[in-house]
Amino acid sequence: MKVGVRLPTVLRPFAGDAERVEVEPAEATVGGVFATLEGDHPALRRRLVDEQGALRRHVNVFLGNDNVRDLNGLSTPLSDGDELLILPSVAGG
Amino acid sequence: MSEAVLLIGTKKGLWVGRSDAARREWVLEGPSFEMQGVYSVGIDTRGERPRLFAGGTSEHWGPAVFHSDDLGQTWAEPPEGSIGFPEEADASLERVWQIQPGPPDRPEVVYAGAQPSSLWKSTDGGVTFELVRGLWDHPHRKDWGAGFGGQAVHTVLPHPTDPGKVSVAMSTGGVYRTADGGETWEPANQGIKAYFFPDPYPEFGQCVHKLAAHPDVPERMFAQNHHGVYRSDDGGTIWKSIADGLPSDFGFPIVVHPHEPDTVYVFPLIADGNRIPTDAKCRVYRSRDAGSTWEALSNGLPDVPSYAPVLRDALCTDQGDPAGVYVGTRDGCVYASADAGDHWTEVARHLPDVLTVRAAVLG
Numbered sequence: 001m002k003v004g005v006r007l008p009t010v011l012r013p014f015a016g017d018a019e020r021v022e023v024e025p026a027e028a029t030v031g032g033v034f035a036t037l038e039g040d041h042p043a044l045r046r047r048l049v050d051e052q053g054a055l056r057r058h059v060n061v062f063l064g065n066d067n068v069r070d071l072n073g074l075s076t077p078l079s080d081g082d083e084l085l086i087l088p089s090v091a092g093g
Numbered sequence: 094m095s096e097a098v099l100l101i102g103t104k105k106g107l108w109v110g111r112s113d114a115a116r117r118e119w120v121l122e123g124p125s126f127e128m129q130g131v132y133s134v135g136i137d138t139r140g141e142r143p144r145l146f147a148g149g150t151s152e153h154w155g156p157a158v159f160h161s162d163d164l165g166q167t168w169a170e171p172p173e174g175s176i177g178f179p180e181e182a183d184a185s186l187e188r189v190w191q192i193q194p195g196p197p198d199r200p201e202v203v204y205a206g207a208q209p210s211s212l213w214k215s216t217d218g219g220v221t222f223e224l225v226r227g228l229w230d231h232p233h234r235k236d237w238g239a240g241f242g243g244q245a246v247h248t249v250l251p252h253p254t255d256p257g258k259v260s261v262a263m264s265t266g267g268v269y270r271t272a273d274g275g276e277t278w279e280p281a282n283q284g285i286k287a288y289f290f291p292d293p294y295p296e297f298g299q300c301v302h303k304l305a306a307h308p309d310v311p312e313r314m315f316a317q318n319h320h321g322v323y324r325s326d327d328g329g330t331i332w333k334s335i336a337d338g339l340p341s342d343f344g345f346p347i348v349v350h351p352h353e354p355d356t357v358y359v360f361p362l363i364a365d366g367n368r369i370p371t372d373a374k375c376r377v378y379r380s381r382d383a384g385s386t387w388e389a390l391s392n393g394l395p396d397v398p399s400y401a402p403v404l405r406d407a408l409c410t411d412q413g414d415p416a417g418v419y420v421g422t423r424d425g426c427v428y429a430s431a432d433a434g435d436h437w438t439e440v441a442r443h444l445p446d447v448l449t450v451r452a453a454v455l456g
């Protein structure tokens with residue numbers, strides 16, 4: 001299966017300036033997508049999750065209109081063709 | 094021709110200043126690392142060409158350490174990242190507070206101090222860092238507390254000639270030192286007061302804000318404490334107050350003159366409960382007798398009332414002759430002296446809060 005990940009401008013330099021990357025996750029979950037990013041886009045991955053694999057506090061990941069935190073977080077299941085949207089939350093002072 | 098470089102890390106990015114060896118006029122470029130708190134910067138002059146470091150924290154995307162071999166024109170990090178806890182450590186890096194080149198004859202060694210309290214060592218010139226397990230696994234770690242800034246190793250003081258000796262300071266926790274290259278660590282806080290505990294002289298738990306030592310006299314160390322300014326003449330075994338001649342014993346930074354081991358600088362604030370400059374004056378204080386007497390340096394510093402503190406890494410010297418001294422304030426001003434503090438000029442104003450400054454004369 002393939003899942004698309006759409007990136008905000010500020011993260012594109014960490015993915016070869018791509019607006020969208022496509023991954024084939026080993027596990028069909030949001031966390032599985034991030035784990036797979038380690039291969040081709042490690043610098044992107046560590047800006048989304050910390051060393052323990054937890055989603056960074058001010059990073060929001062949307063599946064459709066739903067924030068995955070309101071679904072099952074990193075365990076949220078995905079299907080072929082799903083699109084994830086990464087957006088920074090309102091933070092930073 | 095010689096030139097000078099000045100790194101200014103702020104709450105919202107990094108500015109790089111360039112000057113000639115006289116260091117009278119500075120041209121600033123920046124910001125880079127926009128929207129990142131640049132808590133740590135470093136200038137490593139030991140290699141064939143100078144290497145700059147910047148440790149930034151994005152509120153969104155986390156911490157990272159970058160290096161630059163072209164004086165800040167471009168910055169790089171390795172694909173796997175420069176620094177991060179191993180999975181079994183059960184911790185995640187929050188902030189890098191200190192990037193400190195190692196001994197002069199070990200140009201491949203660079204240290205980093207981080208939050209949560211951890212020491213890191215690079216043996217590839219600061220490209221990648223590994224956790225120093227001896228300190229991370231110390232039985233005291235569970236008792237180290239967090240100050241307002243978080244629980245961090247914010248100061249790393251490598252011994253200039255004995256590569257096995259390193260001292261660190263953390264808030265809270267105090268001073269720890271190793272003599273075996275980081276395998277074992279002992280607290281070194283005897284004489285440093287921790288007024289916020291029932292026993293004000295515990296073995297550890299102090300809130301030491303900054304350490305400094307001159308490389309020619311490495312056993313003489315200076316400490317600015319959370320109330321208290323101290324000197325040790327035996328590598329940190331015993332600390333004695335040198336605060337009597339100061340208007341206040343509270344403050345964050347302390348630095349030593351690069352060529353005069355008895356000359357030391359601080360920036361006093363009124364008190365823990367009132368963290369503004371004493372007399373509401375932006376004044377660096379200098380001692381030329383290792384802390385017995387102090388003088389306020391004011392020539393060229395603002396005469397208007399000033400309420401901006403100076404943070405623990407926002408006071409530094411360079412290696413020039415005469416020595417340069419630099420101070421950055423929380424209201425975004427940077428002042429520089431090219432004559433060891435006798436005269437000051439404004440380098441920047443209206444920047445974001447200045448978190449750290451480092452400067453060097455190159456070539």
